[in-house]
Amino acid sequence: MHLLRFIVGRLVVYALVIVFALTVLFFVPRLGPTDPVEAMLAKVSSQGAYMDAAQVDALRRSLADTFGLNGSLLEQYWAFIKRIVFTGDFGPSLSMYPTPVMELIWNALPWTFGLLLTSTLIAWVLGNFVGLLSGWRPNANSSRIMEGIAICLYPIPYYILALVLSILFSYVWRIFPLTTTIRGAPWSWELVSSIVWNSFLPAMSIVIVVFGWWVISVKAQTSALKEEEFARYARLKGLGDGRILTRYILPNALLPQITFLALQIGLMFNGSLITEILFDYPGLGLLIYTAVLQGDFNLLMGTISLSVIAVATATMIIDLIYPLLDPRIRHR
């Protein structure tokens, strides 16, 4: 009963957050001075098309209809929310008319998801492992070397690192392709190897940058937990290092790391932008980039809404599974 109320309460908050975000997304562009219909009309007439007043009026009405700009603001808002919440429809893309926005997003999503999820997880596991060991034995040479590497990697701006990797490994040494071209029939070995081959460099760039951050944060966690009273008590019980590390330090160190991981997975849709532009990777980031460049209003709305939903979903999932991981917040 208690649990049910907790879950339902969390789901309600989740829905409210998304509706609130959609509301902001709806109103902000409409508070601005630009009118997309007039902008479109200006674009059409600037391209030299001649139309009489009746035709202009007809076009204006039909544009307003396609853009969902008919009726009062409140009516538009209600129609907008209804359309997105109940049908998940963001309308057609303006730059790739008449392909629906959702279709473009669904095509791009697996790429972004596959690339970022894999590389974030690899960096997380590696970073936690190295950070845990170097926090446990801060004076060992291997720990110092790993920490040195992490501190050097951590502050490099991501785009610099990605560019350096790209220049070194696909221009100077020509090991990896400069832009992404996927070949092969669906589900063939050729396709899989082509995907891995093309994704290697962008994935490496993410792993390297994020890895440094994980190492530093887990190391700080571990060296603090090592001095906790329960760690000392475990040592005075005569328990071995391995057992103290895996049963006492690791679970306590991982708790905050799991929160960070979920937030990072939620945020990765925004983070994908630079990676995908630099490596010409056909994911969501490239889609957002095109939408901005082409003034594709619907596509922009769709991609931004999706990233809001992604962050909200990630935090909700964490909130729901956290009580399973930490007994202290299980019984309120």
Added chain:
Amino acid sequence: MITIDKVTVGYGTAGFIKAVDGVSLSIGDNEIVGIAGETGSGKSTLMRAVYGDFSTGLRIKDGTITGRFVDQKNGQVIEAPSSRFHRLWWDQMSYIPQGSMSVLNPLMKIEAQVVDGLPKRERGGSRADLRRRIADFLAGFGLEETVLDAYPHQLSGGMRQRVLVAIAAFVNPRLILADEPTTALDVVVQKKILLMMVEIQRRLRNTLVLVSHDLGVHYQITDRLVIMYKGQIVETGPTAEIFANPQHDYTRNLIAALPRLHGKRSVDRVGEAP
């Protein structure tokens, strides 16, 4: 059981900060020894050196601490300096810390924390069997079986302290060291836990060393009392005798500072805090 011979203990690897200064003491079988003294008197440092907990820069500069244990199972005699006691931890000797909130792993159930570290001789039988024995043992401390499935944060301070006493006693050790085991508790709970510790000692006929700044605690349970001041032992003897006829000025002051039912307690003191 434990022989402390003119031992000087302190901290630091480059410099050396003396905490215990040339102390000699012998701790025998089947007795409760109390070590009393104010904060900074060196009592906890001495206890750590006796337990063999040489971490955070603690080291013995002069003198020796040696132990002599008889293995309960094969009757073998183990003699070792305290620097090698770590092999005897949770086997021949165990330790009761002050039961603050963070002394038990917050993510482990109590049962697992009792089992973790147990020597082989106490582990025998199936897991269910072991659980049964632990539950029976905890019942002796007035703790229900549900405590085994609880996490530390679900227990009160008094329950946590009883669990810590139980964990140390379940090992069946020859020597139990307790560092301020009742300091954070109210006097009613304190009394209960002290009585349990006495009962365990009488039953196991082992040695209990109790470190506390609270003379009232020592008065209630210890057989023999050691008073420390500025890193040295200023007085030692049977507890009743020390309370009846304190020899050293510092001891007299400590006893005079105890709360009493009639009259005013003394507030004068010797020297400044170390």
